[in-house]
Amino acid sequence: MSYPFKVEQLLGPLDGHILIGDPQSEFDSFCIDSRFVRSGGLFIPLLGQQRDGHHFVLDAFQKGATAALVRRGHHLVPDILKVLQESATYVSFSHLQHATLMEVRHTLVALQKVASWFRRQFASTKVLAISGSVGKTQTKEMTLAMLSSKHRVVATDKNFNNEIGVPLTLAKLSPEVEIAVVEMAMRGHGEISLLSRIAQPNVALITNVLGSHIGRLGSNIEVAKAKAEIVDGMKPGDVLWLNARDRCLPVVLSQLEKKQALRRGLELAFFDTSAARDVSSRLPSLTLPGDSGDRIQAPSVDTSPSLWVKDVELKGLSGSRFMLCRPGECVPSQLKIAGCGPVANFTCATALCLQCGMSLEECADLGPHLEPVPQRLVPYELRPGVVLLDDSYNSSPASSQEALELIAQLPPETRRILVLGDMLELGKYETVFHRQIANQVFALPPSLVIAVGPRMAALQEVPAKNGWEVVWFPGVSDRLGLAAVAPPPDGDRGSHPARSRQEIVDxxxxxxxxxxxQMELLASKSKETVVLVKGSRALHLERVVRGVLALNGLEEKIL
Structure with a gap:
């Protein structure tokens, strides 16, 4: 491999045309934001509803980019060319004299093709792909932290896990990078397939199928089919890890058979985290009758787990301890991150680390050092005995149940204040799921629940036990259809739809x-009080977290 790369190497893959400059110009990275362009980088401008990256092409060259792509026929191209052509005349434009401009049909498609080409150049780099309904980001962060103890690793930033974020993750590849950890999300069929074909993972893992995006896809079965697309970019000898106890496992296996993935040499491995769920289950279960893989005829596959946990002890807000096992070996481990979900996610991260040559004991030893992911059940001690749990990043039926099960583990005398916002993207199931979550809430010891958003009216519709106080802030009452989507990459200049100015919660x-x-906290006479804040992304309940922390002098501590 010749590195840095030459612009002319992209002409074929992109069906591009050099408008000005030297095809022999070299680049070693690519980006979509001129503020973060590196010297010797390739700038790829994207078109968005608010901003058009073509306005920043010259800025990217000024920051050190050696080449840039532009969309064929874009109205700004003649002006950009004019400046570049006249750059030799003016000393102040000398930095533009060696700029190379390539015309392509569509810059977003070009970004994805560049990322795919880039990944192929680093064939020796091991790419790990993570998808699933719940736990993707925490599994990714745990995997990154654990592997970084022994390897040079890059990973998806925050939750930049879509058709733009995955290419930007691959832009971090270099000859020194040994492993890339790539998070993959989807909202419909075909999206994971695209991301897999871009990243071409050597190892992939699906954490679970638990109903996220069920409103768009219609059922858990369809969600499982979409998750199975993660194998579309994999080749013979690559490994897919699956949840041995997932109700939709038969659906995934059936899809793999249709894709002939196993016949093509894909290897399967299974993990089992059911011991963590079994020990935490104290609340009424969430159900959608008939919406699982129970009736799917799956191929005959040995689903015996290669990795599992047992003897799980959940210690409330203090974390957990458990045995981490594989055939012939069990080692103790513990986490300081609260809840049963982190135990499952740590098991998934361990599976990926084992694929990269780490030992089970090495993985187990790293457990106590892992930190929570921001806005995912992060505890803040407001004062002795008073804790705020920030779970404001997003909300789904499964993640809401996980948070409520953690609340259920608290001592009965603990004062509970629940701030629960709408769960979005549930489609025709939104009423039944919100009411089931309401039933789970009212299975807890009586306390205060603050319902936020029109859908959380379910907390007033479901009969509550004596002693419960329900306060409802309806917000915008019409169905805006705001999706609980990942925010665009920081600094992105026009590559995503603009956030709606009309918010559910102003x-x-x-x-x-x-x-x-705050009034409840000041009035509480309990020695122990826990406040949980959870809701879908569109509600921006992180503002509630910041507000409470600020009133208690702790705003600077927010992760």
């Missing part, structure tokens, strides 16, 4: 919620 409502929580 600033005034947020302030009222913060004031009510």
């Amino acid at each position: 600033d005034t409502t947020t302030e009222r919620i913060v004031e009510r929580v």
Whole structure:
């Protein structure tokens, strides 16, 4: 491999045309934001609803980019060319004299093709792909932290896990990088397939299939089919890890058979984290009758786990301890991250680390050092005995149940204040799921629940036990259809749809919620009080978290 690469190497893959400059110009990275372009990089401008990256092509050259792509026929191209052609005349434009401009049909497609080509150049780099309904980001962060103890690793930033974020993850590849950890998300069929074909993972793992995006896809079965697309970019000898106890496992296996993935040499491995779920289950279960893989005829496959946990002890907000096992070997481990979900996610991360040559004991030893992911059940001690649990990043039926099960583990005398926002993207199932979550809430010892958003009216519709106080902030009452989508990459200039200016929960409502929580904290006579804040991304309940922390002098501690 010749590195850095030459621009002319992209002409074929992109069906590109050099408008000006030297095809022999070299580049060693690519990006979509001129503020973060590196010297010797390739700038790829994207078109968005608010901004058009073509406005920043010259800025990218000024920051050190050696080449840039432009969309064929774009109205700004003549102006960009004019400046580049006249650069030799002006000393102040000398930095533009060696700029190379390539025309392509569509810059977003070109970004994806560049990423795929880039990945192929680093064939010796092991790419690990992670998908699933719940736990993707924490599994990714754990895997990154654990592998970084022995290897040079890059990974998806935050949750940049879509058709733009995955290419940007691959832009981090270099000759020194040994492993890339890539998170993959989807909202419909075909999206994981595209991401897999871009990243071409050597090892992939599906954490679970638990109903996220069920509103768009219609059923858990369809979600499972979409998750199975993760094998579309894999080749013979690559390994796919699956959850041995997932109800939709037969659906995934059936899809693999249709894709002839096993016949093509894909290897399967299984993990089992059911011991963590079994010990935590204290609440009514979430059900969608008939919506699992129970009736799917799956191929005959040995699903005996190669990795599992046992003897799980959940210690409330203090974390957990458990035995981490594979055939012939069990080692003790523990986490300081609260809940049963982190135990499952740590098991998934261990599976990926084992594929990279780490030992089971090495993985287990790293467990106590792992930190929670921001806005995922992060505890903040407001004062002795008073804890705020920030789970404001997003919400789904499965993740809401996980948070409530953690609350159920608290001592009965603990004062509980629950701030629960709408769960989005549930489609025709939104009423039944919100009511099931309401039933779980009212199975807890009586306390205060603050319902936020129109769908959380379910907490007023479901009969509550005596002693419960329900306060409802409806927000915008019409169905805006705001999706619980990942925010665009920081600094992105025009590559994503603009966030709606009309919010489900406005600033005034947020302030009222913060004031009510603070009033309860000041009035509480309990020695122990826990506040849980959880809701879908579109509600931006992280503002509630910031508000409560600020009133208690702790805003600077937010992760």
